[in-house]
Amino acid sequence: MRTGCLIARETGEFCGGSFTKEGGWDNPTYPDFDLEAQSPRAWDYAKGRSVPHGGTLASLENLLLCDPPDRENLDAYKAISEKNIFGADAETLDSLRTILEKLGGS
Structure with missing residues (x-):
């Protein structure tokens, strides 16, 4: 995707598509497939619906590209940061907290 967000669809039929000029995914098998809707979301990690599994797709870096803090x-990113759900190093956590402080005004 243009944002750098990585997603995966684990089916062979999905591979037969191509990107449109608008950045969507054109595939006759999945004509209504929405890449944006498949992107990782901070709330999913904060609520435990998604869990990091060590790969690039389920990394904090990818989440920040797919669902930038706003x-x-x-609150989802605050929970991710407080619980250190991704096991991030101190420098990464400090950077995330700085972004969150700017957004939250505190």
């Missing part, structure tokens, strides 16, 4: 997911 006022709507601020």
Whole structure:
């Protein structure tokens, strides 16, 4: 995707598509497939619906590209940071907390 967000669809039929000029995925088998809807979301990790599994797809770095911190997911990212769900190093956590502080105004 243009944002750098990585997603996976584990089926061979999905491979027969191509990107459109608008950045969507064109595939006759899945004509209504929405790449954006398949992207990782901060709330899914904060609520335990998704868990990091050590790969690039389920990494904090990919989540930040797929669902950048904003006022709507601020609380989710705070939970991710407080629980250190991704096992991030101190420098990464400090960078994330700085972003969150700017968004939260505190």
